[in-house]
Amino acid sequence: MRFDLEVIASWIEPGAKVLDLGCGEGDLLFFLKTEKNIHCTGIDFEETNIAKCIEKGLSALQGDINEEVKDYADQCFDYVVLSQTLQQVYQPDALLKDLLRIGRKVVVSFPNFSHWGCRLQLLFQAQAPKTNQLPYTWYNSPNIRVITIKDFIKFSKEFGFSIIRQTAINTHNDNRQGNIIHFLPELRATYGIFLIGRTHN
Amino acid sequence: MPPESIGQVTTQFFNIPTAITLESGGTLKHTIIAYETYGSLNSDKSNAILICHALSGDAHVAGYHENAAKPGWWEIMVGPGKPIDTDRFFVICSNIIGSCMGSSGPSSINPATEEPYALTFPLVTVGDMVKAQKQLVDFLEIPKLLSVIGGSIGGMQTLEWSVRYPEMVFSAVPLATTLRHSALGIAFNEVARQSIMADPNWNNGNYYAAKKPDLGLAVARMIGHITYLSDESMRNKFGRRLQNKTDFSFNFDADFQVESYLRYQGSKFVNRFDANSFLYITKAADYFDMTLTQKDGTPSFSGAKAKYLVVSFTSDWLYPTRKSKAMVKLMKKHEIDVSFCEIEAQWGHDAFLLPNDRLSSLLKGFLERMASEFTGVS
Numbered sequence: 001m002r003f004d005l006e007v008i009a010s011w012i013e014p015g016a017k018v019l020d021l022g023c024g025e026g027d028l029l030f031f032l033k034t035e036k037n038i039h040c041t042g043i044d045f046e047e048t049n050i051a052k053c054i055e056k057g058l059s060a061l062q063g064d065i066n067e068e069v070k071d072y073a074d075q076c077f078d079y080v081v082l083s084q085t086l087q088q089v090y091q092p093d094a095l096l097k098d099l100l101r102i103g104r105k106v107v108v109s110f111p112n113f114s115h116w117g118c119r120l121q122l123l124f125q126a127q128a129p130k131t132n133q134l135p136y137t138w139y140n141s142p143n144i145r146v147i148t149i150k151d152f153i154k155f156s157k158e159f160g161f162s163i164i165r166q167t168a169i170n171t172h173n174d175n176r177q178g179n180i181i182h183f184l185p186e187l188r189a190t191y192g193i194f195l196i197g198r199t200h201n
Numbered sequence: 202m203p204p205e206s207i208g209q210v211t212t213q214f215f216n217i218p219t220a221i222t223l224e225s226g227g228t229l230k231h232t233i234i235a236y237e238t239y240g241s242l243n244s245d246k247s248n249a250i251l252i253c254h255a256l257s258g259d260a261h262v263a264g265y266h267e268n269a270a271k272p273g274w275w276e277i278m279v280g281p282g283k284p285i286d287t288d289r290f291f292v293i294c295s296n297i298i299g300s301c302m303g304s305s306g307p308s309s310i311n312p313a314t315e316e317p318y319a320l321t322f323p324l325v326t327v328g329d330m331v332k333a334q335k336q337l338v339d340f341l342e343i344p345k346l347l348s349v350i351g352g353s354i355g356g357m358q359t360l361e362w363s364v365r366y367p368e369m370v371f372s373a374v375p376l377a378t379t380l381r382h383s384a385l386g387i388a389f390n391e392v393a394r395q396s397i398m399a400d401p402n403w404n405n406g407n408y409y410a411a412k413k414p415d416l417g418l419a420v421a422r423m424i425g426h427i428t429y430l431s432d433e434s435m436r437n438k439f440g441r442r443l444q445n446k447t448d449f450s451f452n453f454d455a456d457f458q459v460e461s462y463l464r465y466q467g468s469k470f471v472n473r474f475d476a477n478s479f480l481y482i483t484k485a486a487d488y489f490d491m492t493l494t495q496k497d498g499t500p501s502f503s504g505a506k507a508k509y510l511v512v513s514f515t516s517d518w519l520y521p522t523r524k525s526k527a528m529v530k531l532m533k534k535h536e537i538d539v540s541f542c543e544i545e546a547q548w549g550h551d552a553f554l555l556p557n558d559r560l561s562s563l564l565k566g567f568l569e570r571m572a573s574e575f576t577g578v579s
Contacts, residue, residue, distance in 0.1 A: 047559075050540075050541075051563055054563050054566050055565070056566065057566055057570035057573070061541045062543050063526070071534055072533055072534075
């Protein structure tokens with residue numbers, strides 16, 4: 001399983017009800033179900049991914065996450081997970097609003113664009129950065145949003161949600177291994193992972 | 202007989218001991234249900250799967266009848282080691298009432314008159330069909346079905362089962378189906394029915410001792426086949442290719458392969474199906490509407506307890522994906538455990554009956570999970 005998913009899995013307590021958006025082949029869900037007895041559902045756009053999930057014995061829906069989340073009742077999930085997908089969303093603010101409506105807590109992870117590798121490529125090569133986390137060229141990249149850890153924290157204040165927990169990680173080996181970054185995360189982390197919730201005034 | 206087949210099977214008959222009150226207000230005093238079962242029911246009765254057939258189907262899902270060359274209609278899906286594995290599951294399929302494949306329908310003999318019912322047979326709904334099936338499941342002493350599976354009108358029955366008898370349905374797999382018939386679906390059915398009723402041999406349904414309305418029924422079937430295919434599948438299967446000729450005939454013979462195909466399907470159908478049954482079942486499909494609230498005012502799926510697997514096919518224009526999505530949307534609103542997959546397939550509505558690795562693996566995975574999660578009647 002991807003290292004960021006391991007971190008996310010460690011945040012979710014056994015027995016919780018989880019919705020995973022952009023669930024891929026269901027690695028996180030399968031882990032949560034088999035290791036933590038968690039009732040989970042995945043949503044993904046790709047038929048092949050959804051089929052893999054169902055074959056594995058997971059509950060999964062094929063569809064566009066932006067549309068699918070609208071059908072759920074308020075607060076019907078304990079956790080909604082949006083891992084490595086935010087940078088591909090056309091209207092992140094609208095989506096997050098829906099996620100905070102249907103989930104008590106929302107987990108968001110994204111590639112950190114202020115990693116030194118990105119900065120150096122911009123500075124010395126004057127080209128849009130291409131990294132292990134963002135391996136595309138500008139014209140074929142599905143990653144239409146450029147987000148940094150600092151951006152997301154700023155966004156939380158502007159948008160008005162609270163950050164319950166946050167971790168920065170550095171990953172290698174196809175993101176399968178990694179470590180948690182405490183010192184200079186904005187510069188050294190390849191991913192930021194946040195647990196957010198609605199602000200209660 | 203291929204080794205992976207269930208082998209020789211026979212149809213059995215069950216007489217429902219009581220009269221059935223129908224949604225129309227009418228009653229059926231004597232109802233016979235034709236059914237087949239494969240595999241064996243385990244000791245805790247946790248492995249029973251009910252399969253619901255579509256418009257022209259029957260109870261003969263898999264295996265071979267004595268001296269028959271062709272197997273049942275879903276042989277690819279049902280049998281030892283197949284997705285609906287008869288080594289593991291106890292599989293039941295019954296012929297719907299209103300049909301002509303062994304269960305009571307307009308061509309059955311009315312015991313009161315000793316004549317075929319014809320149009321005196323009461324109109325039945327999908328709900329009535331399910332009500333009759335429930336009597337069979339009770340007779341087989343199965344308190345809760347592991348799964349109910351069906352495509353098209355069989356999918357309507359599957360949905361109906363899960364809502365009408367929520368305590369008896371642990372999981373449900375509606376394939377290539379809809380919560381309610383669209384105007385397009387009703388329109389095609391109406392043209393098909395008009396074709397039958399316009400045949401002079403139809404004679405208000407009283408043709409059992411005379412010539413049958415074969416022409417009308419054949420055209421009705423041809424219309425049906427157009428809806429089961431798709432623009433894409435017709436283009437791939439036939440295009441504008443000519444049938445056994447190099448030039449047009451300049452008369453009204455079947456020049457094109459697609460004409461020849463439809464004529465063949467139509468003429469083949471009249472040998473095995475009753476025109477009145479066609480009228481009854483298409484009407485039942487038209488009446489079907491699960492979006493209606495129940496009599497006590499609660500929305501349809503509010504009481505459903507089943508876990509669902511909904512499947513649609515990209516080229517199905519009779520029950521397109523948006524129909525399945527509407528179903529899924531409603532289930533999500535009611536916090537029902539539902540999985541949904543749209544399978545890329547070019548064969549139109551018929552795709553659910555054709556060999557499809559994706560559908561096989563979905564069903565296999567889903568049933569595996571259901572078998573492990575099954576809980577009996579609480």
